Amino acid sequence: MSEDLHEAVLPEDTAGAVDREVAEFIRRGRDLHESGRFDKAIEEFELALALAGDNREAVLGHNRAVRRHVPRWHWEMLHDKERADLYDRAIRQVVRPDRLVLDIGTGTGLLSMMAARAGAREVIACEGQPAVAAVAEQIIHAAGHHRAITVVPKRSTAMRVPEDMPARADILITETIDCALLGEGILGTIAHAREHLLKEDALILPSAGRVFAQLVESDSLFRKNHVGDLYGFDLSEFNRLASLEYFDSRLRNHRWRPLSEPMEIFAFDFYRDGPEERRAEFVVSPTAEGRCHAIVFWFELDLVPGIGLTNSPGNPESHWKQAVQCLPDPLQVTPGEPLLLEARHDEASLHFTAVGMREATS
Ligand SMILES: C[S@@+](CC[C@H](N)C(=O)[O-])C[C@H]1O[C@@H](n2cnc3c(N)ncnc32)[C@H](O)[C@@H]1O
Known part of the structure; x- marks a missing residue:
């Protein structure tokens, strides 16, 4: 009927x-x-x-x-061919038929299907958003990879062996990374997986990451987080609601001038590091005179040795924009007058404080 x-x-x-x-x-x-x-x-x-x-x-x-x-960035991310090609190459390098693969944060199931295509006979694809996991399941089925891939509609941190996967995995694949590397909680996610879901000698992809930062002058970036007198009214009180932390923006869409060389701020070894807070201080030597409006930062990611990804301003094709933290007020900087910069990160965020000017030492 x-x-x-x-x-x-x-x-x-x-x-x-x-x-x-x-x-x-x-x-x-x-x-x-x-x-x-x-x-x-x-x-x-x-x-x-x-x-x-x-x-x-x-x-x-x-x-x-x-x-x-469901965040809108999924679509832009999926169209990022460089990201997909590099993950695919790295996955082909490490996957073997007899290795159990765990894909944390599978989204559409893309990286799990790449692993299955590369020969993995068993892949556990976990996804913390049930609506996304349900669609991944359909995509994987339609692609004919459902015998190799099991979708687990859970956050990885709620998964256990053997309830959610038959054994600890030999290979972890994850792309749970935002423009500042840490914003999706990759440090805690991988640390939990190492402790509960992976074999001791498991291969972790990505293996390492680094965050770089640079001082920039850019009125237009500053305006994304600040107002003053407009249309005959003082709107500056609204700045009390401005973002103290980073937001994402594409540097190439702004007029900007570098005021320092890029500096490596934090390096992460995903085989070892956990989500514990860290703090570091840097003496930054301005390379040009100007008004510092913001600290712009980005990551370099090692998937496997020799295959890496970056969202640096020099890679404008990446779907990841740059991370931008505007200063509360523009800071005048001058070559020869080093600036003391403090960087802190916790499990899922990274924050800078311009501590003050330092007398030029030698
Ligand atoms: C940046 S997307 C990547 C999706 C897919 N891996 C890809 O490369 O196309 C990250 C996905 O991971 C999920 N996610 C983030 N952390 C997770 C976790 N700890 N456990 C399960 N899913 C997670 C998010 O819901 C999101 O769908």
Whole structure:
């Protein structure tokens, strides 16, 4: 019996009961959306859609919740050919049929499918956002890799062996990296995996990363986080709401001038380092006179020896923009007058403080 016919012969009170159920799922979905629980809202709208696939309120409600829950950068990231090609090359170098692969943060399932294509017979693909995990499962199935890949709809930090995977993995693959390297929590994620999900001699891809920073003069970057007098009004009070931490922006879209050489700020060894906070001080020698508006930073990532990725300003094609931390006020800098810069990172963030000017030493 076709679904249309089935609907047509439903007794009136059954149809009414279905309508009421749909309305209740939609109401619950809206309430959950209002309270910011977008993942739960998605589930309610999906229940409504299972009963009434063309219900416009359910379709729109579902899409609104999905848009809030699933970051838009997925698409730009997936089109970043350099990122995909380099991961693919690195994965082909390390995968062997007899190695159990764990892909943390599988998204669409892309890196897991690359591993399966490279010959892995068993891949565990975990994804912390259930709506994304459900789609990954479909993509993997349609690609014919479902026998090799098992999707686990969980954050890796909630996974255990043997409940979620048959044994500790031989290879970890992960791309849980934001423009400042740490923002998606890669340090804690890998440290947890080393302790609970990986063999002692497991291969970790990426193996290491470094963060570099540079002082820049750029009025237009500063304006992304500051206002003053505009249209005859003093709006500067609004700066109390400005970002104290980094945001992402593409340097090439701004007029900017370097005021220092790039400096290596932190280096991470993913075989060893954990999420513990670290602090470092740098004496920066300005290379030009100017007004320092911001500290711009980026990463270099070693996937395997010889294959690396960067979102440095010199690689404008990368979908990762640069990380930008605007100073509270522009700071005049001059060659010969070194600046003391403090950098701190915690599990998922990185922050700079321009501690002050230092007398030029020798
Ligand atoms: C930057 S995307 C990369 C997606 C995919 N690996 C790719 O390369 O196309 C990171 C994904 O990892 C997920 N994620 C981040 N940390 C995770 C964790 N600890 N466990 C499971 N999923 C995680 C996010 O929800 C997101 O979908």
